[in-house]
Amino acid sequence: MLPHSMGVGGGFVATIYCKETGKIETLIARETAPAASDEKMFINKKITGALAVAIPSEIYGYWCLHAKYGKLPWKVLFEPTIELCFEGIKVSKYLADILKLYCDRIRREPSMVEIFINPNTDELYKEGEIMYRPKLGETLKIVAEEGPGVIYNGGRIGKKLVQDIQEMGGIVTESDLRNYEVRWEDTVKVKFNHGYTLHTTPLPTSGVVLAFILNIMEPMYTKNESVFWHRMIETFKHAYGHRTLLGDIHFEPHVSETYENMLDPSFAAKSRELILDDRTYNDFAHYGANFTNEEDRGTANIAILAPNGDAIAVTSTVNSQ
Structure with a gap:
């Protein structure tokens, strides 16, 4: 959404x-900087792009939250979102306005074109149109079945994520994913x-x-x-x-x-x-x-x-x- x-x-x-x-x-399940980061890494460099990618923590944080307070089975939590990914999400005015604001950036990045450009019109998704997220749905299916280890403990999604980030110039490693920790405060x-x-x-x-x-x-x-x-x-x-x-x-x-x-x-x-x-x-x-x-x-x-x-x-x- x-x-x-x-x-x-x-x-x-x-x-x-x-x-x-x-x-x-x-x-506190916020992203943290990769271990290879240093205070000079953005001097004379863009602050956007793969180098700016931190260690993703959303899924691991939900796992920790579920382990302490959850009642339903882990995989059940994903079912409504997976359904939306395949059946489609109606684009809100807010999202349509944001897409329009970042039109040039979206057009320059093939992975964002795949998500935010309507294949039926070759234009940005507009308010009221239905947007599909099948790749996200497939990813969430795997996480629902296999748990966060598929990302954070040497699993196939984590390996592919690190490979993609590094091919684009980022510095996140599999060790960064393994070593990530949340904080209860x-x-x-x-x-x-x-x-x-x-x-x-x-x-x-x-x-x-x-x-x-x-x-x-x-x-x-x-x-x-x-x-x-x-x-x-x-x-x-x-x-x-x-x-x-x-x-x-x-x-x-x-x-x-x-x-x-x-x-x-x-x-x-x-x-x-x-x-x-x-x-x-x-x-x-x-x-x-x-x-x-x-x-x-x-x-x-x-x-x-x-x-x-x-x-x-x-x-x-x-x-x-």
């Missing part, structure tokens, strides 16, 4: 609530007025950014709609400005200072004082940023409440379109 935002080549994070025990925890917990508590995901995700936004905005509500939206936009700019200083704390310990600041109500109060109802700023440094970001749409989210009161929120991504 959202092939530009998520998929087996990406990764995800999940926040899980178990009503019976009251426990809330997070699973506590949530970031932030209390607000009226008895509300936010449970969100820790670094390297942007859960702390959400907490920072809510901390700033909590006392700034107004019924004046234009002023409210101005304050919210300015808050987002401050939050995403500081986000440029964050990273994976397990590999970049120095980001802990920014991380702790963004969870500190007094730091939020200082940022709130910089938000004025009659002005905005074009200087990204005003908002605490050390660089600007290109617009990024490469993420999907789903939240599910189970009949027994359990809940899960999953954010899945291929990092960028």
